[in-house]
Amino acid sequence: MHLSGVHHIAIICSNYERSKKFYTEILGLKIIREVYRKERTSYKLDLALNGNYILELFSFPDPPKRISRPEAAGMRHLAFATPNLDSCIAELTKHQIKSEPIRVDEHTGRRFTFIADPDDLPIEFYEV
Template identity: 60%
Template sequence: MKTTRIHHVAIICSDYKRSKKFYTEILGFQIINEIFRSERNSYKLDLQVGDNSQIELFSFPNPPHRVDRPEACGLRHLAFEVDNIDEAVRELKSQGVEVEKIRVDEITGKKFTFFQDPDRLPLEIYQK
């Protein structure tokens, strides 16, 4: 199998309006498509991330809670590349988002830090 990139990451949220606002207004991702699937009582929001990636944001009635230990099996976090991490952190904080202290990757020497979406999904920003 030859893959060329990650096409999308799917996220199920507990409060659709709150998460839609977070991903579009705070993180600034552009809406590609939004539909309500009445047979599933579920929204599906496709968001553009950069030039080549997407996030699919889903709402489902009463989804089970995510295991909150960062070392649990499964997706550990979702990382976004930014040109200027200091500027990105300032923007996030100005929107009321709590951001951890900026660290430096001991292997690459690049700056990175973590924050959470409204459902406590761990998100990372990583200096380009």
């Protein structure tokens, strides 16, 4: 098997407009394509970071809740690399998004923090 990279990550949101705003206006991901799938009563939003397709945002009527804390079984979190964690936190704070206290990776010495997206999914910002 030869894998060449991660193609995308898919997220189902409970409030499409709120999540669309969060991922595009606050995190700055760019819209590649947005389609409404009438037969599913569902939106599908393809998003890019630095020109690379990375995220699919879906809406479905009344999706069930999922345990999502970083230590729960399943996907742990979505992590974004940032060259400056302090400016990233300052930008989040401007949008009234609270981050956890900064931690330091004991193996790399790099700083990181977590926030929650509009559906309480954990998102990490890792300073590189």
